[in-house]
């Protein structure tokens with residue numbers, strides 16, 4: 378029995394034997410690259426639900442079993458034992474670092490936490506109430522202008538240097554969004570601090586007093602950064618890869634990823650969840666929103682529910698839910714919204730509509746509640762997501778640039794427009 382699938386064009390009887398390729402895990406894939414050449418046809422797969430865009434060794438998801446692994450390590454073990462910078466190393470280098478490698482990596486990232494002083498001027502060009510994701514997409518793209526001539530994307534050393542710059546600078550760029558919106562002076566990074574602590578120092582410290590972030594808050598953010606670091610070929614990662622396939626500047630590719638992540642169907646959902654929970658207000662109104670989510674005539678969807686891949690629990694949501702519970706207890710914070718969220722989850726998961734469609738809470742359903750407990754404004758939630766995901770975007774971009782099948786991404790289409798017709802002078806038109 379050969380590892381092939383035969384596609385027969387029943388209109389002509391022509392056949393094409395396509396190789397079936399099995400990866401380490403997951404569904405086998407059909408290599409259809411000769412489909413157009415041999416049978417003169419394209420495939421049509423809106424939303425790419427059944428299309429593999431690349432070979433990748435970085436992250437594996439099993440939607441049916443609710444499995445997420447980075448370079449073979451289960452997310453539950455990384456969440457329990459690792460830290461964000463170590464996960465960044467793992468995503469980019471493919472292996473967990475030795476102590477020497479980790480020390481070198483941490484020092485290298487620290488060398489890139491500063492941004493050019495002129496970059497700070499970009500923030501003041503935005504409206505006082507600009508959405509921080511709009512600012513992030515702009516300033517990250519602007520960083521490209523400081524390295525454009527010095528980055529040879531075909532040079533592996535330059536690619537690794539770019540990854541260190543992105544990981545090192547994203548917390549600084551993100552913190553400036555919060556400071557700009559809050560009317561606070563920008564704060565320089567301090568390299569004596571750890572990665573998360575430095576971000577909190579740049580974001581929350583005040584020139585007028587000492588600032589000491591709570592250990593529980595540092596741990597909660599570290600966990601959220603780990604859980605958001607990478608997630609296979611999601612929409613924003615696919616955007617970064619497509620931009621990278623055109624050999625665009627890597628910072629511009631990341632900026633494109635940020636623009637994609639902003640959408641509420643994607644990373645913007647964490648902010649939309651809080652807005653939805655605020656609109657629900659209390660548990661007595663939950664059913665009304667559930668009914669709206671089920672109503673095909675109502676565009677409203679239950680934010681934080683559903684996932685293209687996970688048709689079982691999103692393992693990240695399970696971890697975040699527990700962490701949220703523990704944080705609220707440790708901070709002795711009463712967050713009524715958390716109770717509403719848990720009641721909403723309970724009701725939805727008992728409703729046939731959600732059960733039949735395998736709609737479970739995803740990573741965005743609870744993450745916003747942790748940010749709320751840490752007094753991070755909801756407009757900053759997706760910026761936090763982008764900060765964490767920048768490591769995954771860089772790892773995926775580097776893998777793309779090293780791919781032996783590297784070529785510009787250029788999908789085709791099914792044309793359904795008008796047939797050929799001749800131009801009519803405007804004087805002859807009705």
Ligand code: SDX
Nearest residue numbers: 608611642643644646670678679680681682683684685734
């Ligand atoms: C992220 O891809 C990734 O990995 C993304 C991510 C990452 O880490 O990068 O995990 C991060 O983006 C998580 C998702 C965050 N988005 C939301 O929480 C927004 C709400 N969710 C939906 O918009 C939706 O579930 C999506 C966008 C997440 C998934 O969309 P799909 O796969 O296109 O789902 P679908 O439209 O095919 O839905 C199947 C059915 C439909 O109903 P029917 O036509 O079969 O009757 O489920 C319904 C949908 O209407 N449905 C929902 C729903 N999500 C799907 N109905 C109500 N509320 C919802 N949230």
